[in-house]
Amino acid sequence: MLLSKSCIYGIRAAVYLALNRNGKYVPVREISENLDISFHFLTKICRKLSSGGIIKSIKGAQGGLKFERDPENISIMEIVIAIDGNNRFSECLLGLPDCGILKPCPLHDDWFDAIESIKEKFNDITVNRIAEEVRTGNVRITEINNPDF
Amino acid sequence: MLLSKSCIYGIRAAVYLALNRNGKYVPVREISENLDISFHFLTKICRKLSSGGIIKSIKGAQGGLKFERDPENISIMEIVIAIDGNNRFSECLLGLPDCGILKPCPLHDDWFDAIESIKEKFNDITVNRIAEEVRTGNVRITEINNPDF
DNA sequence: TTTAAATAAGACAAAGTTGTCTTATTTAAA
DNA sequence: TTTAAATAAGACAACTTTGTCTTATTTAAA
Numbered sequence: 001m002l003l004s005k006s007c008i009y010g011i012r013a014a015v016y017l018a019l020n021r022n023g024k025y026v027p028v029r030e031i032s033e034n035l036d037i038s039f040h041f042l043t044k045i046c047r048k049l050s051s052g053g054i055i056k057s058i059k060g061a062q063g064g065l066k067f068e069r070d071p072e073n074i075s076i077m078e079i080v081i082a083i084d085g086n087n088r089f090s091e092c093l094l095g096l097p098d099c100g101i102l103k104p105c106p107l108h109d110d111w112f113d114a115i116e117s118i119k120e121k122f123n124d125i126t127v128n129r130i131a132e133e134v135r136t137g138n139v140r141i142t143e144i145n146n147p148d149f
Numbered sequence: 150m151l152l153s154k155s156c157i158y159g160i161r162a163a164v165y166l167a168l169n170r171n172g173k174y175v176p177v178r179e180i181s182e183n184l185d186i187s188f189h190f191l192t193k194i195c196r197k198l199s200s201g202g203i204i205k206s207i208k209g210a211q212g213g214l215k216f217e218r219d220p221e222n223i224s225i226m227e228i229v230i231a232i233d234g235n236n237r238f239s240e241c242l243l244g245l246p247d248c249g250i251l252k253p254c255p256l257h258d259d260w261f262d263a264i265e266s267i268k269e270k271f272n273d274i275t276v277n278r279i280a281e282e283v284r285t286g287n288v289r290i291t292e293i294n295n296p297d298f
Numbered sequence: 299t300t301t302a303a304a305t306a307a308g309a310c311a312a313a314g315t316t317g318t319c320t321t322a323t324t325t326a327a328a
Numbered sequence: 329t330t331t332a333a334a335t336a337a338g339a340c341a342a343c344t345t346t347g348t349c350t351t352a353t354t355t356a357a358a
Contacts (some may be wrong), residue, residue: 001240002151005346008244015255027304041347043305050305060355061303076256091150095157096292106164106279106288107225110270114263121259130255139255143245154316176334190317192335199335209325210333301358311348318341328331 002118007083009037010045012141014079016149017055018071018131025057025064034149035142045083052082071131077122089115151267156232158186159194161290163228165298166204167220167280174206174213183298184291194232201231220280226271238264 003011013031020026028046032039046065049055056068067074080088092099093111100108133139134149142149152160162180169175177195181188195214198204205217216223229237241248242260249257282288283298291298 001244003242005244008242011243025304029304038347040349044307044347047306057305058355059303059305059353061301062356063304063354065305093151093157094160094290095150095154096289102294103287103289106282106290107270107274108288110267110274114267114270117266118259118263121256121263125256125259133255138252139257140245140252141243141255145251174334178334187317189319193317193337196336206335207325208323208333208335210331211326212324212334214335299358302356304353304355306353307351309348309350311346313346314344316341316343318339320339321337323334323336325334326332328329 003080003088004084006041006045006048007080007088009035009042010049010083011076011079013037013042013046014049014054014071014074014127015130015134015141017065017067018127019134019149023066025062025066027064031065036144048083049079052078054078054082067127071127074127075123076125076127076130077119079127080122089119152229152237153233155190155194155197156229156237158184158191159198159228159232160225162186162191162195163198163203163220163223163276164279164283164290166214166216167276168283168298174211174215176213180214185293197232198228201227203227203231216276220276223276224272225274225276225279226268228276229271238268 012035016031016035017026028043029039031037032042046055046057050057053068054074055065057063057065092105093107094105096105099105100112130139134141137147140146140149161184165180165184166175177192178188180186181191195204195206199206202217203223204214206212206214241254242256243254245254248254249261279288279290283290286296289295289298
């Protein structure tokens with residue numbers, strides 16, 4: 001798995017949040033139920049998105065989550081970094097330290113190319129763009145083939 | 150991490166084995182010491198390579214490991230499959246089941262392209278080719294910048 | 299002001315992966 | 329035939345990730 005499960009959940013939750021355009025704060029409970037993700041686990045993940053400056057949260061009744069910035073300008077990469085940290089994509093495929101700097105591992109160049117193309121895509125694709133695709137029914141973010149998400 | 154640590158160790162061990170061209174059986178102990186991999190952990194991994202038909206092992210004095218077939222014809226992919234199983238490369242990036250069959254996840258196409266190119270490379274690159282690169286000193290398979298491997 | 303709805307924080311459990319150790323078995327060589 | 333060198337097998341420990349639960353705190357609305 002290139003991405004951790006936490007990261008996957010975070011991406012799906014962000015897309016869900018972007019689907020909700022009425023300006024209200026969305027409770028984690030609602031997200032967890034609709035996406036079938038463990039509530040408490042998801043709250044922890046969302047705290048990372050909060051401290052990463054991607055979403056903001058408000059406690060209490062009518063509280064919940066909202067984007068800190070326009071999700072039009074939030075890339076998938078930002079979410080990955082907020083949750084899995086900055087070096088998910090800079091690790092050597094064979095786990096060798098300083099692979100790029102010292103003598104490289106045998107798969108360095110091939111892996112570098114592949115990971116660069118993934119990184120480019122993750123930087124380009126915004127949360128909003130994915131939400132739009134979900135809206136038009138082209139893709140899904142739930143495990144079951146749910147007509148809504 | 151795209152590959153498990155077991156898988157990484159397996160690849161490195163296979164390359165080490167390919168470096169040893171004198172026809173003798175190589176003890177796991179020697180591999181583990183030279184590559185700085187836990188001996189018992191490595192024996193387990195090598196058992197997977199054995200049951201996967203990649204190497205053969207002989208017990209007792211002068212025993213050890215040897216390739217079952219010419220490492221000229223053993224691809225990295227075969228090693229990955231023997232250790233991490235067959236669907237390491239067919240998992241959905243967002244963990245959705247049947248992503249390719251049912252309505253896909255939002256990153257399906259992008260991920261599919263990237264993973265295809267990695268798969269092609271893994272299928273093309275042989276254990277021997279890597280061993281040759283290690284011999285000529287272009288790449289390394291150890292954590293420290295060891296002049297030998 | 300009280301209550302219900304919400305996040306925050308962190309302890310804890312479960313599961314998976316990684317790593318260690320012990321015992322049994324096999325084999326070549328002394 | 330005995331011994332030392334090797335793998336086989338699997339129990340078990342440590343660590344990491346994932347998931348559950350409880351308590352505290354905050355906030356809007358009744």
